[in-house]
Amino acid sequence: MQLLRRVVRPGIFIGLLVCDVCLGATGIEIEDVRGDDVGAGGIVYPDRDDFAPGDLDLVSFAAEPATDGVWFEASFANPIRSPRGRVVGLGPEPVDRYARLGFYTFNLDIYIDQDGIVGSGNTATVPGRQAAVDTRYAWEKAVILTPRPTEARTLLEGYFERTLEEQKRAVEGRVSAEELAAIRASVKARVGDAFYFPSDVRVQKQTIRFFVPASYLGAGFNESWRYVVLVTGAEIEQNMHLIGKSSQGFTLMMMPVSVGRPRDRFGLQRDADGGQPPIVDLLTPEPGLQQRILSNYNIVTGQLATLPGVPSKAIKPEPGPGRTFTPSPRESDIDDLLNASPVPAQQSSGRSIAERLRNLNQLKNEGLVSDEEYKQLREKILSEI
C-alpha cells in the first residue's frame, strides 16, 4: 500500500504518537506476531497437502481510505493458496468454480468499532467463532472476508431466520406466513446493515486486498476506528456435518477444530483443550497475548474468549449519553480483558428452545416436575431468548 502509515509493531505501541504527527495520513497498518497461527496454543493444521503452518498466520493488517470506501489489506506468512487446480471433496469439480475470488483456505473477520463508545454496538462474532468482542470495542460494522461471500451471506441470513422462527414458535406456538415474511425482511435488512462480505478482492502472493464501500461503512475512514481481526479456516463446501445443520451447531463456512490431526478440520495438539475457539490467528501486536485471550473461556459457565480491539491505545471514545469512559493503560486493558465477565451461557444441552420446552412439557405431563417447577423452568428457558 502506498500509504503514509502509522505502524503498530509487536510490543511497541507507537502508533498514536506517529499518527498525531501525521494527521491526515491515509491509513493504518498493524503488524501481528509471526508464527502465532496456533490459536489458543494447541491448534494444528488439517492433515492435508494444501494446508501448512504459516498459511493462516496473519502478519499484518492495513486499511487505506479511498474516495468511495476503504481498501483493507491482510498479509500472511505464506503465499495465499490459489484455488486454481484444486478439486473439491465431493465430486471432481474445480474449487475455483466455488471460490472465485482467488483464495479458498481462510476466512478473515474484521469487527470495526467505529464510535469508540464502551458498550455501544455488538459484541458477538459470526456463528461458530466461539468468541465475543470485548464490550469496550463493541462493533458497529463487521466485514467478513470469505471465499464465497454471496453464499456466506445467504447462509447467515438463513441461520438468523431459523433461529428467530424457532424462538417465535417456542413463545407463541406458531409462526404465520406474514410473521415469517417479516422475519425475513428484517433479517435481510439487519444483516445488510451489520455485515459486509467483500467481493472486490485482489490476491497477490502473501497479500489479499479487498474493498468495502463507504455506503456500507456509513462514514468515511476514521483513524480512531479500532479493529478485532481474526482468521479461521474456510469450509467452502456445504459440509453440513462440519458447519452444522441446526441453528445451535451452525458455523459460517468455517472449519471447526477437533482432537488429533483430522483432514477436514483443524486439529489439536496433545492435551490441548477441545473447547478452545477455532480461531487460528488473532490480530494482537503483543507477543503471547493472543494465547492468553483465546484461552480465557469456560465451557461450563459459557464464558467466551473475549477479543480486544486494536490499536488499543487509539481509544478516544466520545462518551455516550450517561456514559463515561477513561482510557486505561495497556496492562489494565489486558487484566480487564482476562477477567472479563462471562457472557450468558449457551444452552448446555445444545438443544433448541423449542426442544427444551417440549421436553419440559413432557416432564410435567409425566409428573416429574411440579407446577411451580414447571413455571420456573419455563421462564428460565424463555429468558434465554
Place this chain on the structure above:
Amino acid sequence: MSSRIRTSRIAAAVGSALMLPSLGSAAEIGEMRWSGSVYAKFLDGNRRLENGLYGNSEQGNGDQGQGIEFELLFENQVSKQVEIGGRLSSRFNKNYWSNFGGFGAQEEDELSAQYMKMRGAWARLTPGYEWLDSAHIGSHDFGLFDAFTMGKYRYIDRDNASGIILQGSAQDDKLRWDLARQSLPRLFAGPRFRTDNGDSFALQAQDSAWAGQIKYAYTPEMNLGVILEHISDNEVESTEDDTRDGQSTSNRYNNTVLGLKGDYSAGGPVDVRAAVYRSEINIRDNVCDGSLNGNCRFSPTVQDDATDTAVTLDLDFNDTFAEGLTFNVQLFRIGADFQSVLATRREADVLRTEGREGSWGWSRPDYNFGNRANANSQAGIGYGGWNGTAQQVVSLMADNDFTDFDETMAESVIGWQGITIVPKWMLGDWEWSAEYSYIDFDTNWQACGKATKAECIYNRQDGIHSWGLGGDFRSPYAPYQEKTLQIFALHAAKALDIGTGLDVSARFKYIHDEDDRLTDNSKLADAYDGYPDAAFALNLDWLALPGAQTAVTSVKDDDREADYYTLGASAGYQVTRDLYGRVVYEYQYVDLVDGTTNVAPVGMGFEVSNDFGYAEYLTGTHRKHKIAFQLSYFLSGVEIGADIQWLIGTYDPEFRAGSGQTVQRTADGSAVITPLGNIEVDEVDLKHYRMKAFMKVKF
C-alpha cells in the same frame, strides 16, 4: 398488532440474536456421528457414447446419461484417545436410471451393478504420549507427504490407499515428523502396472511403501524438511516351494526417493523455496523383456535400474522493481530417469508453468476417422479436451481416468528442464499476470542414448509421442527426440462496476513446440525401418507404394513443429443471490507440421491401425471455437452446477513429400496415402456439443 410494530419487534430480536454468541459443542464420547452425501450427475453430448458417466481410457468415455451416488460416513469418538470412522459408498453405474430398479442382465457387469461398497475404514489413536501425537490405521489419501514422493491419491475415491501413519512433534511443534507404511496398490504400482509377475509366486501382502518426513520450522521465516520413501515389491522366492521350513522372498523391484526441502520467507524483497530429490529404482532382470514394444511397454517405470535427480528452485521477488509488481522465477530440472512410483498422478502442480492447453489433450482420433465402432476412438476425452490448462506431475502414470471435461488434465513432466518467469501486476483496476517458460528436455536423445532403439529402457505406453496435439499425457519418452517448448501467456481480470459486479477476464497464449527428432544421419535406418512391429496393421495402400516413395531419407523430413494460439475471454455475473452465471469464449488455432506424409512414429506397433486409433495424421491447421455457459446455483444445503459447451472447428490437412519424393494420392485423388491411413484432402468439420450438470448435497 400492526405489521409495522411486529416488524420492529422482530428487528429488535434480530439485534439480540446478533448479540448472542454461541459455544460449539465437541463430539461426545461414544457418540456416533453420521454424515454423507448425495451426488447426481447428468451428461449429454452429441458423441452419443454410453461408456460411463466419466472419461476413462480403458472403459471408454461417456457423454450421455444420468446417475446418482450415495455415500454414508460414520465417525465415533470411542474414547478420548480413540476415534474411528468409515465410509460406505455407491458408484455411478451404467444403468442411467433406465433399469427401473430391476435386475437386468447388464447388472452382471460390475460397472453397471448397483451396489454399496465399503470404500474405507480407519481408526485414529491419540494416546497422549509425549513422542506420539497420533496413529492412523486404515484408509487415507496420504496427502501429508508430497507430490514427488508419496503423493495424494485420487483413484476412484480419495481414500483408496490404506496403511499406518504415525505422527509426532517436538520443540513446541516446531519439529514435526510423520512415518507411514502404505500397502502397495497392486492395481498399478509396479513394472507392467502390477506388483507381481502373474505366476504362483505372487505375494502382495508384503508389498509396501514406507515414507518418513521431518519438517522443522527453524524460525517462523524458515522451514526445512527431509523426506525419505522406500518402496519394496517382493514375491515368494521361486526356488523355494516347500513351506515346511518356510519360504523366503525375493525383491521384484524397489524404488527409493530422498528429498530435501527448504523455504525462507520473511516478507522481504525475495522469498526462496528449494527442493531436491534423488531417486533410485532397481528392477529384477526378468521382470521386463527390455524391448521397445515388449512386456513393459505399458508400465509406470522404466525397464531397468535407473537413478536421477529432480530439482526446483523458486525465487519470489516482492515489489522489487516496482510497487505492486511481483515476479516468480522457477528453475527446474526433472531428470529423464527420475522414478517415483507413488508420486502424485493428478490434482497437483509440481511446476510453476501453466503448461499446455487441456483443450488439445488426448482428443483422438476425431481428426482423421471419428469411427464410432472403434472402441479406442471412444476412449479419448473428445474433441473439446479438458477445460483450462494442464497440471504437471512427475509420475509416469499421470492419470486422467474417471474425469469429467470440466476438470484439469494432468501431464507427466519427467524430463522437463528449464525456467519459468511469472510477473503479476496491477494496472488501474486490472489484475495482470503473464508467463514465459523455456523448456528443454532431459529426454532429448538419439536411440535413447544407445546404439539402437531396441536398447531403450523407457516405456512408451499409449503414446507414440508425448507432446501437444495428438500426443499422450503420460509418455515422456520417445526413442528419437530433440525438443524445445516455449510458453507465453498473458492474463487480465477485472470486476466491472456493473450491477452487482461483472467479472471479466481475457487471456492470450502462445506455445511454440518443436522437435527435430532424428538428428543423426547414421541412425536413419534404425529409426525408419519400415515399421515391422506394425506390419499387421499398416495402411496397405502405403505398403504397396514403391520403396523410394515410403522411405525417410533425411533427418529434416521428420521434424515436428507446432504453434498454438489461444484467445479467450469470459464474463461472470451474480444473476441472483442463488445463481452465478459465466460465459466463456475461446479460440484455438494450431499450425502444425509433423514430418512428411511418410513419417510415422519411430518404433510404431499396433497403434498405427485405425482399429486402435492411437495415431493420427495432424499436419495442417486446426481451428476451434468454444462457447461455454457455466451456471452455479446455491441453496442452503445443496449445490447445483452446469457446464454447457459447443465446440466448432476445422482441420485443414496439409501434405508434404519427403526429400526427393512426391505426395502420393489414392486412385480417386480424394486422399493422400500415409502409413497412418489414407487421409482425405478436404477440410474436416468438427462440431461437438457436451453438457455436464450436477447436484450435490453433503449432510
